[in-house]
Amino acid sequence: MEDLVEALFEAEAVKFGNFTLKSGLASPIYFDLRVIVSHPRLMLQVAERLWDVGRSVCHSALLCGVPYTALPIATLMATAHERPMLMRRKEAKQYGTARMLEGAFAAGDVCVVVEDVVTSGSSVLETADVLRQHGLQVRDALVLLDREQGGREILAGAGITLHSVCTVSRLMQVLLDRGRVDRATVDSVSAFISQNRATSPPPASSPAPSLVPAPGGGPGAVAQSYGQRARLPSTSAVASRLLLLMEEKRSNLCVSADVRMAAELLAVARAVGPHVCLLKTHVDALDDFTADLPERLAELARSHRFLLLEDRKFADIGHTARRQYQGGVFGIASWADLVTAHAVSGPGGLEALAGVGVPLGRGCLLIAKMSSQGALTTQGYMQATVAMAEARRDFVLGFISTERVTHDPSLLHVTPGVKLQPGGDDLGQQYLTPEEVVGRRGCDVMVVGRGVLEATDVTAAARLYQQAGWDAYCGRLQPATAS
Ligand code: 5BU
Numbered sequence: 357m358e359d360l361v362e363a364l365f366e367a368e369a370v371k372f373g374n375f376t377l378k379s380g381l382a383s384p385i386y387f388d389l390r391v392i393v394s395h396p397r398l399m400l401q402v403a404e405r406l407w408d409v410g411r412s413v414c415h416s417a418l419l420c421g422v423p424y425t426a427l428p429i430a431t432l433m434a435t436a437h438e439r440p441m442l443m444r445r446k447e448a449k450q451y452g453t454a455r456m457l458e459g460a461f462a463a464g465d466v467c468v469v470v471e472d473v474v475t476s477g478s479s480v481l482e483t484a485d486v487l488r489q490h491g492l493q494v495r496d497a498l499v500l501l502d503r504e505q506g507g508r509e510i511l512a513g514a515g516i517t518l519h520s521v522c523t524v525s526r527l528m529q530v531l532l533d534r535g536r537v538d539r540a541t542v543d544s545v546s547a548f549i550s551q552n553r554a555t556s557p558p559p560a561s562s563p564a565p566s567l568v569p570a571p572g573g574g575p576g577a578v579a580q581s582y583g584q585r586a587r588l589p590s591t592s593a594v595a596s597r598l599l600l601l602m603e604e605k606r607s608n609l610c611v612s613a614d615v616r617m618a619a620e621l622l623a624v625a626r627a628v629g630p631h632v633c634l635l636k637t638h639v640d641a642l643d644d645f646t647a648d649l650p651e652r653l654a655e656l657a658r659s660h661r662f663l664l665l666e667d668r669k670f671a672d673i674g675h676t677a678r679r680q681y682q683g684g685v686f687g688i689a690s691w692a693d694l695v696t697a698h699a700v701s702g703p704g705g706l707e708a709l710a711g712v713g714v715p716l717g718r719g720c721l722l723i724a725k726m727s728s729q730g731a732l733t734t735q736g737y738m739q740a741t742v743a744m745a746e747a748r749r750d751f752v753l754g755f756i757s758t759e760r761v762t763h764d765p766s767l768l769h770v771t772p773g774v775k776l777q778p779g780g781d782d783l784g785q786q787y788l789t790p791e792e793v794v795g796r797r798g799c800d801v802m803v804v805g806r807g808v809l810e811a812t813d814v815t816a817a818a819r820l821y822q823q824a825g826w827d828a829y830c831g832r833l834q835p836a837t838a839s
Pocket of ligand 1: 612614638667723725726727728756772773774785803804805806807
């Protein structure tokens, strides 16, 4: 294995310096395993080492490489050991059979996923999802390099065991022992890895999460101010806009303006405008939506400095979701700063929404854990949602969730089901208090609908919630950063 590590270094499949990752994070280490196609002996070595770690699970399984880098690697493994292979397409063909998966298989067959590098596990999950949608069983994934940034745990949450040839720590030790890197480089890589771990949520049976610092000892999201988080390099432009606005207005309150008439909606926007960072709408529930309403709402949003969140909960296949976002009578993309979407339809739906939203500077909150009783948003689902968000950080600024699903300070947690009196309604809604949501659970924005709307004085109620949310936030900050 030591020789393989050195050969990867010589082929420049491992590099050190300052790199900006797909996620926007600045990293001192970069892996580019694509280069190994130019080094046939190295490719064979990689395939053999992967077979060695996966021998016990591969001997009777189909193999599928994550496109594109792992495709030739999986091919070498399959031919050398006479195992049948499957090929996953990244895009369905536009002609002939529109298949996403090529090769012969039957429902119930076991397939092992092969990948070059795993960070959060999202690319393995994407391929595993396609395989599972075709009735295949995916229980194991083989990877050459585990970056030790939470991928193993996230995959475990989705029922997949990760078998790795090498971890980044091991790789750094080998390169240090062989005089290829110095101690300072090893230290900067290990600091980066521990500060940028995608964390998995606690198991379903554990009590409500308490506030813990980020793994590795760095300041987690809950210990940093909104303003500090707005300025992190990994925070997207739209998330920064919201975080700065929250800091400036001293508000982590989103009022859910669930009313029947457009005039009522405008009146609520006017009444709560000074106290909120977000105004949430359900325009499809209005009795009298008209084309001029969005511009009138946008005007109020500009003058009171809040963002508009249309709680559309997109959940369809990409082709349909794109139309729903861009077109129709509501033309949501043209006015809503943020939208909500379910992860249930897989990455294609999100991809389509991002294709419309990103060029317009819009953002999306993925629904990780709903507030309603009996919601089917289970731990495995929540973890897969995090992985999906991480793969589209240019569009996804965080989650709708009743608990934190990641410690990453650049992702926001927006929580519905909030009232000063805990309890619920007769249709399964469950309420938590601002102190529980923001103070104890470490969520960032609280969504309040009826708690404000049913008050006799809507403005006074919004002010009360604003204060309660802000007190809970200040209480959770370290004394040094409390404002
Ligand atoms: P309430 O009146 O505070 O219960 O309103 C809550 C709002 O948040 C309402 O518009 C819901 O559609 C929305 N919501 C929610 O309550 N729970 C969820 O899990 C999601 C959205 Br997602």
